[in-house]
Amino acid sequence: MNRGETFDIETGLPESMYREERSPTLLRVVREYLDHVWPDLSPNSRGRLVDGLAVAVQGFLTEEPDFDPAVVRRVLTTFVLPPDGSTVEPTTEGREVAAWLADHSRRVVELADQDGVTEVGRALRTNLDGKRAANSTVDTRKGALVQALGFAVDKAYLGENPFSGLNLVKFRDVQAVDPGVVVNPLQARELLASVSYVRPRCRNRSWRPFFAALYYGGVRPSEARFLAEQHCELPRTGWGALVLPNSLGRSAARYSDDGQTYQVRSLKHRADTATRTVPIPPVLVRLFLDHLDEVGTGPDGRLFWGKDGAPISNASYTDIWRRARLLGLPPRLAGSMLAGRPYDLRHAAVSSWIAAGVPLPDVADRAGHTVDMLTKVYAKFVHGTRSTANRKIEMFLDDDLG
Incomplete structure (x- = not known):
């Protein structure tokens, strides 16, 4: 034991270092999670998950892509994330975007740091046009990410879920009929x-x-x-x-x-x-x-x-x-x-x-x-x-x- 932290038996590394060494990217975790839950979901639930997780993946990259953000989002939701690879045949640009995302998605273990949480949280609160997303939209996106990161915890990719219980909405609004x-x-x-x-x-x-x-x-x-x-x-x-x-x-x-x-x-x-x-x-x-x-x-x-x-x-x-x-x-x-x-x-x-x-x-x-x-x-x-x-x-x- 060291500072109360256990060691991995096979490698001898502290658990935090072991997770960091073997940490997959957020994109890979999201795809594994969707593969796991896809058969049990309704079409609308699949759509909500894919849309929310696409925002998180796009907001957690090693650098900003040169591609149009709308194109990146479309490639994620139609080709990269759906487990069946979608029925949509990707364009040449779509294939390039998919390959770029695979190379530039950040490791999920980096979400254990507050900076990573802040970065993804900001992405979940923001629409593609730069405007603030509605509270209900933020909640839906966050819910999708919480589920995927819960899967990551179960797989020992993360020690705990950093978004569980996290409030991304400062002021609650009720969608009352006008x-x-x-x-x-x-x-x-x-x-x-x-x-x-x-x-x-x-x-x-x-x-x-x-x-x-x-x-x-x-x-x-x-x-x-x-x-x-x-x-x-x-x-x-x-x-x-x-x-x-x-x-x-x-x-x-x-x-x-x-x-x-x-x-x-x-x-x-x-x-x-x-x-x-x-x-x-x-x-x-x-x-x-x-x-x-x-x-x-x-x-x-x-x-x-x-x-x-x-x-x-x-x-x-x-x-x-x-x-x-x-x-x-x-x-x-x-x-x-x-x-x-x-x-x-x-x-x-x-x-x-x-x-x-x-x-x-x-x-x-x-x-x-x-x-x-x-x-x-x-x-x-x-x-x-x-x-x-x-x-x-x-x-x-x-x-x-x-």
């Missing part, structure tokens, strides 16, 4: 009506009920994309319901085992087998019934589909919505952030339920949130109901005194 994006009921009806006048490139479906599901049902676009007729309870009169079993998410094809862009996923914030039942008002029930009568379902039974029966793409519904806003909003509002994204229709739905006085646990259940998350994300709308609540309490107290 009231400026939320349409009122009249604006929502006008926008949904305007969708009918937008001529989609593919004419085998109706877009209006798709967007109406986001507004009247508060569902996420990926949940609406998964909807099939058997998921809908559509009585001829009164309220109906959507029983949501899954969503149909999208990720880069290079991160999926079968090369497909769309994957069936469990509902957000729910167990794999959990469903969510969302009551829907008569106006949405009628839209769905008319849609089924006039258009029917896609080849796979889904309510909404795209070209050749494929799932509708993000680009398609975003383009339809962009054009619908130009028709349905006056010029001064069309240039604003009001309902700027289809997802803002969901925000409008949830905020309207809150404004209507629906109890927060019920709102959270309909939206697929926890109450805690609901009060954070929709804080400005929850606050707006306090005056109504105060009047109700005051009336109760006055009645009690009387």
